Amino acid sequence: MNNFEFGAMVLQMAPRSGDEDRPPAPRRARPAKRTLVARRKAPLLRALNGYAADLEAGRYSQPILGPVAAALAGYRARVSRDEWRETVERDLRKHPVVALLHEDPYTSYGFRKTRGYAGDAVLLDFIYGGGESTPLLEGASAMGAAIYHQCLRHPSSAVIRARRDHLASRIAALCRKGGQPDILSVACGHLREAGRLERDAVPTGRFVALDQDPATLEVALADHPSLALEPVQRSVFSLLRSGQLLGTFDFIYSAGLYDYLSDDFASRLTEKLTAMLNPGGRLLIANMLTDFPGAGYMEAVMDWWLIYRTAAQFKRLAGRAAGVKRVRVYQKRHIVYMEILKSAA
Numbered sequence: 216m217n218n219f220e221f222g223a224m225v226l227q228m229a230p231r232s233g234d235e236d237r238p239p240a241p242r243r244a245r246p247a248k249r250t251l252v253a254r255r256k257a258p259l260l261r262a263l264n265g266y267a268a269d270l271e272a273g274r275y276s277q278p279i280l281g282p283v284a285a286a287l288a289g290y291r292a293r294v295s296r297d298e299w300r301e302t303v304e305r306d307l308r309k310h311p312v313v314a315l316l317h318e319d320p321y322t323s324y325g326f327r328k329t330r331g332y333a334g335d336a337v338l339l340d341f342i343y344g345g346g347e348s349t350p351l352l353e354g355a356s357a358m359g360a361a362i363y364h365q366c367l368r369h370p371s372s373a374v375i376r377a378r379r380d381h382l383a384s385r386i387a388a389l390c391r392k393g394g395q396p397d398i399l400s401v402a403c404g405h406l407r408e409a410g411r412l413e414r415d416a417v418p419t420g421r422f423v424a425l426d427q428d429p430a431t432l433e434v435a436l437a438d439h440p441s442l443a444l445e446p447v448q449r450s451v452f453s454l455l456r457s458g459q460l461l462g463t464f465d466f467i468y469s470a471g472l473y474d475y476l477s478d479d480f481a482s483r484l485t486e487k488l489t490a491m492l493n494p495g496g497r498l499l500i501a502n503m504l505t506d507f508p509g510a511g512y513m514e515a516v517m518d519w520w521l522i523y524r525t526a527a528q529f530k531r532l533a534g535r536a537a538g539v540k541r542v543r544v545y546q547k548r549h550i551v552y553m554e555i556l557k558s559a560a
């Protein structure tokens with residue numbers, strides 16, 4: 216240390232004359248955690264107040280749904296999971312904008328969980344447009360109908376329709392190859408992808424449609440009379456115990472199910488479904504990615520909580536599957552797909 220540095224250190228350490236008589240300056244207290252949380256959520260709540268005022272004043276033709284969903288997504292991305300859940304429960308659920316958004320039959324149907332569980336096939340029909348959602352839209356107020364149409368156009372709905380179309384294109388490609396493949400749709404819902412198939416790509420082998428919900432299977436059967444569907448009313452939980460009773464398949468697929476399953480159950484189900492493939496058969500499963508744009512709106516306004524996964528997290532679910540030749544993971548518009556190809560023999 217040279218003399219200059221030593222001198223500077225002494226100067227810093229020595230009290231200035233008169234300092235020793237002054238009371239120590241009060242240390243500025245760090246804001247309590249609750250104050251920090253309140254500060255973080257204040258802009259969100261102010262923005263939501265503005266959207267509530269717009270809706271109350273009848274200004275629902277202007278974009279509302281997109282900005283509300285974006286504000287919720289932005290806040291959700293900035294805070295921890297615990298803080299997000301706490302804000303949803305303490306502030307958002309009772310916010311006036313939520314009651315106004317529930318004028319939309321789709322949003323309120325999702326929130327009410329009419330069938331006793333989240334994400335039933337009727338809710339998906341609201342997203343696809345038509346089907347079982349049509350009668351439920353008839354009594355909507357002008358504001359409810361306007362919000363619904365904004366939901367329908369929102370990117371998160373477009374993503375779900377793209378998922379349905381992707382499944383249809385995979386089934387079509389398989390059928391066009393010939394050979395009457397046997398197909399199993401797991402948690403089939405209303406099987407809307409089948410409605411997207413052109414005449415030259417209709418499955419002619421076994422087509423088993425499995426869902427836990429009997430009312431859903433009735434609609435699936437009634438709405439696809441050109442398919443020789445075999446409905447199976449079962450939960451995937453029972454599939455783990457006795458899946459072999461259904462036989463084996465060339466193509467098994469599932470969309471809108473893994474988003475509800477824990478990692479442990481999802482990997483056991485993947486193992487089971489892979490075991491139910493014929494040699495050379497394929498399993499295709501889908502999961503929403505963590506950047507899904509509607510997640511904040513679905514959780515805060517519709518009380519619809521999914522398990523979003525990264526591609527790497529999703530790929531790990533294949534870890535227990537046996538007899539696998541190749542695992543391919545690919546992403547399309549906020550959805551991750553995993554395709555497992557079973558070894559030929």
Ligand SMILES: C[S@@+](CC[C@H](N)C(=O)[O-])C[C@H]1O[C@@H](n2cnc3c(N)ncnc32)[C@H](O)[C@@H]1O
Pocket residue numbers: 334335336339401402403404405406407425426427428431449450451452469470471472
């Ligand atoms: C979000 S919908 C998806 C329907 C369809 N796969 C689609 O993509 O449109 C979820 C479906 O999974 C079914 N489901 C939920 N849990 C299930 C379980 N444990 N076993 C079988 N089906 C289940 C529901 O009844 C519902 O029809």
